[in-house]
Amino acid sequence: MSVRVVSVLSAFVCLAGGAHAQSGDAREVAGEVTAQAPNSTIDLTLEAGQVVTLTTASADRLDTILTLLGPDGRVLAENDDRAPGDLTSQIIHMPTVSGQYSAVVTGYGDATGSYTLSIADGVDVGLSSDATLIDERVVALDPDRASVSQDVDLAADDILVVSTFAVTEGLDTTLALLDASGNILAQNDDRGDGSLNSQLVFQAEEAGRYRVEVSTYGGTGTGELIFSLATDPNAEVPFDFTTIEGERFARHTGTIGSGQTEFDYPLQLEAGQTVLAVADATSGDLDPVLRLVGADGFPVALNDDRGDGSLNSAFAFTAPESAEYTLEMRRYGSGESSGDFQLDLSWVDASVVDTLQGLLENRVSLSGPELTILSPDFRVLYTLEGVDASSTEYAQSVSDALQDMLDVQVSRIGWAEPIRDDDGRYRAYVADADGSMGVTYPVQIAFDNTNTGDVRETTAARTVFVIDNDFVGMGKEAPVHSLMRATATHEFNHVVQFGYDSEEGLDWLYEATASWTETTTVGGDQDATDYVETDFDAPEMCWTTSESGFDYSQWTLLQSMADSYGEGIIVDMWENSVELDGFETMSATLDTVGTTIPDVIQRWRAQNYALAYDLAPVFNSTVRIHHTMDSEAGVNSKGGLEQLGANYISVDLDGRYQFSVDGDAGLELLALGQRGDRVEVVPLGRGGSIDTADYTGLALMVFNRTMPDAPGACSGVGYTVSASPSVGGAPASAAYSFSAEHFGSSK
Structure with missing residues (x-):
C-alpha cells in the first residue's frame, strides 16, 4: 500500500536512533512465524508496577503484530506498527499484578519470517546508546x-x-x-x-x-x-525558527475556534522585501495554516506544518513587486482544531526563503552514497549500501517503468503533465519506504501548473516520491518487478494529482484515483485488486469514510463511473478540483453527464454485488451478505448503515412478495436478481412487488442515499425490511442490468 503525504511542510518526528536506553539491560529472544505455526509465543515473568518495553525487529522485514496476554489469558495490549510506516511492533506496559504473561508474535496478513523480541525494563523513547x-x-x-x-x-x-x-x-x-x-x-x-x-x-x-x-x-x-x-548527543534537533535573524515589525494574537475560523491581515510589501511569517499555537489543539494572497486574489505563499516537529506554520516570501497582500491565518481545513495563536512578522534576508525550502527538498536521504540514473523525464536516485540498498539494474528498471507510466498517463488517459524540478525532470528515490510500497511528498507549492492550459491553480505542488527498494516483508505474492511497476504508476499518479490540487477536500479521491490508475495502466502487474476486500467486506460503511483502507478499496467506484461515462470523467473530476472542493468537485463533474452523487453511488453498490468488472476474476472478495430473509418475519437491523452505504439481504422465499423498508427517510430498496446472463437492478423505492420465480437468485439491497454533511462525516441508521404476499398488479421492472458472467462463477 502506498502513502500520500499532503501537508505543504509536513512535520517530522524528531526522535533519536532506535537503540534502547532503559534503566535495565534488554534481553533478546529469537523466534519465527511460519505457515504451520503462525502464532509464536514467548513467556514472561513480570512484577506488579514493573514497566516493561517489548519491541520486535526482523532481518526479514516481517510485518509483525505483537500481543500481550495477562496471567488469565486476556489480551492486555496489542500493536501492529509502532509508528506510521514502521513494520516493527512495540508494547509498553505496567502490570498491576505479578505473574506469568505471554507475548505473542504473528505476521500481518499471514506474513511469515524470523524476528527477535527485545524485552527491556523501562520505557523506550527512542534514545541512543550514548544517552x-x-x-x-x-x-x-x-x-x-x-x-x-x-x-x-x-x-x-x-x-x-x-x-x-x-x-x-x-x-x-x-x-x-x-x-x-x-x-x-x-x-x-x-x-x-x-x-x-x-x-x-x-x-x-x-x-x-x-x-x-x-x-x-x-x-x-x-x-x-x-x-x-x-x-542525548545523537538526538536530532528540530530546526529552530527563533534562530533566524531578522527585524520583527508586527505581532498578532487571537483565538481560532467555531466562532471565528480565520483572521486576515493586510500587508504592504515593497519589491525585493522578504517577509518571514511564523505562527505558533499557544493553547488548545490549534493546527494553524498560513496563506499569503496577492492583490489579484491568488495565493503566493502557503504553509501548513513548517517542519520542526510541531503543527505550527511558517513561510518566507520575497515580493517580486510592490503591492498590498493579505495574510490569512486559519486552521487546517479538514479538522476543527481551536485555540490561541501568536503570529510574528519579520523582515529577513532573502536567503531565508532557500533555507526553509531546503527543509523540504532534502526530506529523503539515502543510507549510502547517492547514485543517479537520468532519463529524458526522470532523475532516479538510489544507493548500493545500507537499508536503502538496491542495484543499478533495479534502479534502471524503475526509471524505465516511470518513463512508460508518464507516456500512458499523459498521452493515453489525458492527464496534464505535473510540475517538474528545475532540471526539467521528476525526482524519484529508490529506498526503503518504511513499510509502504511507495510514498509521495509535496515539496513546494507552485500554485499554478502551466501545463493545464488556461486554468490557474491555487495549490498545485511540485513533488518528490519514493519507490520501495525490495518489497520484502509485505506479504505480497507478486514478483518484485510487478510490485515495482504497480507502485511506479500509483506514485506517479499522485505526482499528477498534485499538479492539479494538493489540498482537495474530497480526500478519498487521491488514493482511489491512484489505485484505479494501476488497473488501467500496468495490466496484470496491478496491485489494486488486493484492496477490494476492505470495502466489499463492509459495504455498509459510508463512501468517503475515514476508516483506514477504504479510500484504496473504493477505486471500483471510479471504474463504475468510467464504465458508464468513459475514462475521461476521472480526469474531468481532477480538473474540477482546481476551483472546487469536497463534494462540489464530484457534483460538478456528474452534472455534466446528468446524474448525481447518490445515483452514481447506488449504481456502484449494485455493480459491486454483480461483480460486473473485467478484473472481477482476480478480486479477493465478494460483497458481504448481511442477512438472509427466509420467512415473512422480515429482517431488523439495529443500526450501522451509513450514508451512501448498502446492506445486502439474500432472499429465500418462493412466490410474489411485497417488500418494504421502514426507517430513515433516505433509505430505499433495490432488488438484485439474476435472470439468464444478466443481473437485473429493480428499484423498489420504499416498497415494491417482486416475483422470486422470475430469478435464479434474488437479493435486496438496502441503500442509504442520504449525503454526509462533509466527506468522512459518517453515521449509521437502523431499519426494518418486511415481506408480505402480493396479489394483483405487475411486479416492478428493472431499470438497468449488469453482466452476470463473473457473478455466476463467483457464487
Missing part, C-alpha cells in the same frame, strides 16, 4: 494535581529529550519547556507517532537551569504516565 538518563518515573495527574514540573540543569549545547508515555489508556499528555524567566522555549502535544504521548527535543544555547512542565490536553486529564528526561 544519559536524568530521571524516569511514574507521575499521577488528577484535578487536584493538573501538572507536574521539574527543574533540570543543562550545559551549553546539551540536547535535552523529554518524553511521556501514558500508562492510563487515552491520557493525552502535553509538555512545555521554560527558561529561568518563565518564557516558553518549546511545547509539544503529540510526538507524531500516532499516539497521544509527547516529546520535546531541545538544544541549550547556554548553560543554565530550565523547567519542564508535564500536563494533559486542556489540563483536565486524569491518570498515570511515565515521565522521562535525558540528554
Whole structure:
C-alpha cells in the first residue's frame, strides 16, 4: 500500500536512533512465524508496577503484530506498527499484578519470517546508546494535581529529550519547556507517532537551569504516565525558527475556534522585501495554516506544518513587486482544531526563503552514497549500501517503468503533465519506504501548473516520491518487478494529482484515483485488486469514510463511473478540483453527464454485488451478505448503515412478495436478481412487488442515499425490511442490468 503525504511542510518526528536506553539491560529472544505455526509465543515473568518495553525487529522485514496476554489469558495490549510506516511492533506496559504473561508474535496478513523480541525494563523513547538518563518515573495527574514540573540543569549545547508515555489508556499528555524567566522555549502535544504521548527535543544555547512542565490536553486529564528526561548527543534537533535573524515589525494574537475560523491581515510589501511569517499555537489543539494572497486574489505563499516537529506554520516570501497582500491565518481545513495563536512578522534576508525550502527538498536521504540514473523525464536516485540498498539494474528498471507510466498517463488517459524540478525532470528515490510500497511528498507549492492550459491553480505542488527498494516483508505474492511497476504508476499518479490540487477536500479521491490508475495502466502487474476486500467486506460503511483502507478499496467506484461515462470523467473530476472542493468537485463533474452523487453511488453498490468488472476474476472478495430473509418475519437491523452505504439481504422465499423498508427517510430498496446472463437492478423505492420465480437468485439491497454533511462525516441508521404476499398488479421492472458472467462463477 502506498502513502500520500499532503501537508505543504509536513512535520517530522524528531526522535533519536532506535537503540534502547532503559534503566535495565534488554534481553533478546529469537523466534519465527511460519505457515504451520503462525502464532509464536514467548513467556514472561513480570512484577506488579514493573514497566516493561517489548519491541520486535526482523532481518526479514516481517510485518509483525505483537500481543500481550495477562496471567488469565486476556489480551492486555496489542500493536501492529509502532509508528506510521514502521513494520516493527512495540508494547509498553505496567502490570498491576505479578505473574506469568505471554507475548505473542504473528505476521500481518499471514506474513511469515524470523524476528527477535527485545524485552527491556523501562520505557523506550527512542534514545541512543550514548544517552544519559536524568530521571524516569511514574507521575499521577488528577484535578487536584493538573501538572507536574521539574527543574533540570543543562550545559551549553546539551540536547535535552523529554518524553511521556501514558500508562492510563487515552491520557493525552502535553509538555512545555521554560527558561529561568518563565518564557516558553518549546511545547509539544503529540510526538507524531500516532499516539497521544509527547516529546520535546531541545538544544541549550547556554548553560543554565530550565523547567519542564508535564500536563494533559486542556489540563483536565486524569491518570498515570511515565515521565522521562535525558540528554542525548545523537538526538536530532528540530530546526529552530527563533534562530533566524531578522527585524520583527508586527505581532498578532487571537483565538481560532467555531466562532471565528480565520483572521486576515493586510500587508504592504515593497519589491525585493522578504517577509518571514511564523505562527505558533499557544493553547488548545490549534493546527494553524498560513496563506499569503496577492492583490489579484491568488495565493503566493502557503504553509501548513513548517517542519520542526510541531503543527505550527511558517513561510518566507520575497515580493517580486510592490503591492498590498493579505495574510490569512486559519486552521487546517479538514479538522476543527481551536485555540490561541501568536503570529510574528519579520523582515529577513532573502536567503531565508532557500533555507526553509531546503527543509523540504532534502526530506529523503539515502543510507549510502547517492547514485543517479537520468532519463529524458526522470532523475532516479538510489544507493548500493545500507537499508536503502538496491542495484543499478533495479534502479534502471524503475526509471524505465516511470518513463512508460508518464507516456500512458499523459498521452493515453489525458492527464496534464505535473510540475517538474528545475532540471526539467521528476525526482524519484529508490529506498526503503518504511513499510509502504511507495510514498509521495509535496515539496513546494507552485500554485499554478502551466501545463493545464488556461486554468490557474491555487495549490498545485511540485513533488518528490519514493519507490520501495525490495518489497520484502509485505506479504505480497507478486514478483518484485510487478510490485515495482504497480507502485511506479500509483506514485506517479499522485505526482499528477498534485499538479492539479494538493489540498482537495474530497480526500478519498487521491488514493482511489491512484489505485484505479494501476488497473488501467500496468495490466496484470496491478496491485489494486488486493484492496477490494476492505470495502466489499463492509459495504455498509459510508463512501468517503475515514476508516483506514477504504479510500484504496473504493477505486471500483471510479471504474463504475468510467464504465458508464468513459475514462475521461476521472480526469474531468481532477480538473474540477482546481476551483472546487469536497463534494462540489464530484457534483460538478456528474452534472455534466446528468446524474448525481447518490445515483452514481447506488449504481456502484449494485455493480459491486454483480461483480460486473473485467478484473472481477482476480478480486479477493465478494460483497458481504448481511442477512438472509427466509420467512415473512422480515429482517431488523439495529443500526450501522451509513450514508451512501448498502446492506445486502439474500432472499429465500418462493412466490410474489411485497417488500418494504421502514426507517430513515433516505433509505430505499433495490432488488438484485439474476435472470439468464444478466443481473437485473429493480428499484423498489420504499416498497415494491417482486416475483422470486422470475430469478435464479434474488437479493435486496438496502441503500442509504442520504449525503454526509462533509466527506468522512459518517453515521449509521437502523431499519426494518418486511415481506408480505402480493396479489394483483405487475411486479416492478428493472431499470438497468449488469453482466452476470463473473457473478455466476463467483457464487
